[in-house]
Amino acid sequence: MAEYKAIHGFTVQNRTSDTKATGIPGATWSSGGNLNTARITKGSSAGTQNASSVFGGQTSTGFVAIHEQYNGTAWTEATDLNTARLTNAGAGTTTSALAPIGKNPGTSRVNNNESWDGSSWTEVSDVNTSRRDGGGIGASNTNAIIFGGAEFDSPPGSQSAKTEVWNGSSWTEVADLSTARSTSGSAGVTNTAALFFGPPAKNEQWNGSSWTEVADLNTDRQYPGGAGTSTAALAIGGDTDPGITAVTESWDGASWTEVADLGTARRQNFGSGVNTAALATGGYTTAQVANTEEFSAAGPTDSIINTGQVFYRSDTGDMKVTLNVLGTGAWATGGNLIAATSGMAAFGTQTAALSAGGYLGPPGATAKNEEYNGTAWTEKGDLSTARYGLRGGGTITAAIVAGGPAPNNNLVELWNGSSWTETTEMASGKENGASAGVQGAFLMFGGVPPSTGDVNTFYWNGSSWAEGGDMNQAKRNLAGLGTYTAALAAGGETPPVTANVESYDGSSWTEIANLNTARRALAGSGNATLGLVYGGTTGSDSTTTESWNGTSWTEVADLATGRLALGGAGTANTQGFAIGGEDPIQAGTEEFTVPATVTNTTITD
DSSP states (O other): OOOHHHHHSSOEEEESSOOOOOSGGGOEEEEOOOOSSOOBOSSOEEEETTEEEEEOOEETTEEOOOEEEEOSSOEEEEOOOSSOOBOOOOEEOSSSEEEEEEEETTEEEEEEEEEEOSSOEEEESOOSSOBBSOEEEEEETTEEEEEOOBSSSSTTSOBOOOEEEEOSSOEEEEOOOSSOOOSOEEEEEETTEEEEEOSSSOEEEEOSSOEEEEOOOSSOOBSOEEEEOSSSEEEEEEEOSSSEEEEEEEEOSSOEEEEOOOSSOOBSOEEEEETTEEEEEOOBSSSBOOOEEEEEOOOTTSOOOOSOSEEEETTTTEEEEEEEEEOOOEEEEOOOOSSOOBSOEEEEETTEEEEEOOBOSTTOBOOOEEEEOSSOEEEEOOOSSOOSSOEEEEOSSSEEEEOOSTTSTTOEEEEOSSOEEEOOOOSSOOBSOEEEEETTEEEEESOBSSTTOBOOEEEEOSSOEEEOOOOSSOBBSOEEEEOSSSEEEEOOBSSSBOOOEEEEOSSOEEEEOOOSSOOBSOEEEEOSSSEEEEOOBSSSBOOOEEEEOSSOEEEEOOOSSOOBSOEEEEEETTEEEEEOOBTTTOOOEEEEEOOEEEEEEEOOO
16 A cells, blocks of 8 residues: 555654744754853954954953954954953954944043954044944944944933944044934944844934834843844844843844844843854853854755654644745845956855956956955955956855956966966857856856857866857847756847846757846846846846746846846845946945745644
8 A cells, every 4th residue: 555655745743843943933042162251342243153253341350452253163362452442333354343432441432443454453543423332333344334322421411323434544424313322232234234223122224324213122121232234133132121131133124023032141242143143242141251152043045854744743733734934035235345346257155255356447357356254255366367257156165267358258267265276268258248057067158259249158067168059049248047057048138138038958058938127237146947137237227136936037126226247146046146236336235035934834624
């Protein structure tokens, strides 16, 4: 007799607990490595869960300048700040950070500002208004913002509403907070998008020019830790006066939801990372503590830990089904490129991407190579030859780029994680074509020459180039996505601008469903069955994003900024990454995410 599983494809389990739920609702805190020095602060941290810095703070004996860095397992002491202080604001990464404002033993408030370059701290231009207990966020030591805080020791004049933006050389006062306050938490990755929450439970969002009051926290508190972006953040612990709380709340851009509590309730902790992978370090319980906790939540591409789609809860008598529920995708601001660039080769994921080469405007092409860690960009080894209109594929440790303008349009370089090396050239040159695949199995197709576009497909097997099947339509400035045996060529110009899409199976191209909007100089990411294309131009810069499900294209959330000649990265139609572009040439990056939540639902009549 056939088994139920053979007929229906799954078993019905008998369980006494629900299967694991992923996404933010199933998130947990777990223990990480302890700081070398127990201390409290507020906001003086930078980086990600696996690459974070904390600097300054207060121990049981006084203020310190101590700087420690976390590698995902343990904390190591690094070069100290020049000025010991309860720092109160921090921004950047482990290699490019900023420590402005605070309180030190010699004065109640300070406005001195220190910049970290990966090896030492340097005092740079002072903040305009001395204060402590303010918020601070930013992408690097050249891109930060501080807001709020306390300017004096006692009310009524103690609370500040002032906001200042840092451009790498000076601070500029911009629009004030709606409500002057201090001891609040903050989140964000660039000086154009920030969040400032509590106390009271008030929450304000910065859009680059003004503050707007948005949904309040559920739990009123002061001195919470913060992590994430202005549209996807965590508020971690804090002081409810009286009482110290372990409550963690998750912000989705519209509302706060309580999620997993900290293992140790605390206030004035160092918060860093993103809303699905964060750190809460140090802080105060009844004394300064050194312990670190790591917050983990599965993302939309993580698999469900589930051995049976349907299960019977024997303890409750319920029949249940596990469902993966996808939310509505949206673009959020990421960290800016160090240099505004268009026409680059871009590849990787939202948390590990490369942007190689490109066009800077006069004087022209660049050889610069930048790496993204999910928060900020860092310069890595340059290309051997500066050029734009090139394409690439791979990861941050093993990648390939090819093409560009004549006379360098047949050049090919390989990346080993630290440097680029020239390798076997293509048989003929390509500029502004498209690519798919990884370092050892890579396709180049379309592009220039000829002036009207190219039909040729070239395949790299890790050591040499071979010709693949020709495209049906010659075109340039198109988007490419997928692998060398399953790729898509979308949009571009023949000329004129086209909505044509073709699919490659490893040997030949087949025309499939067209894009909804014809455009050129667009970007693509994902694979041949779950893909995204975005940006480009139809005569004016486009914000349009289209999602591919293997059968048809659907318009989804628009980019915040229209752009062409941009870079694209990402692994599926639930995650995308738009990098740089023009007009004008820009440094901005945006991250597209479709949130996923796994729920265990009771089956009813």
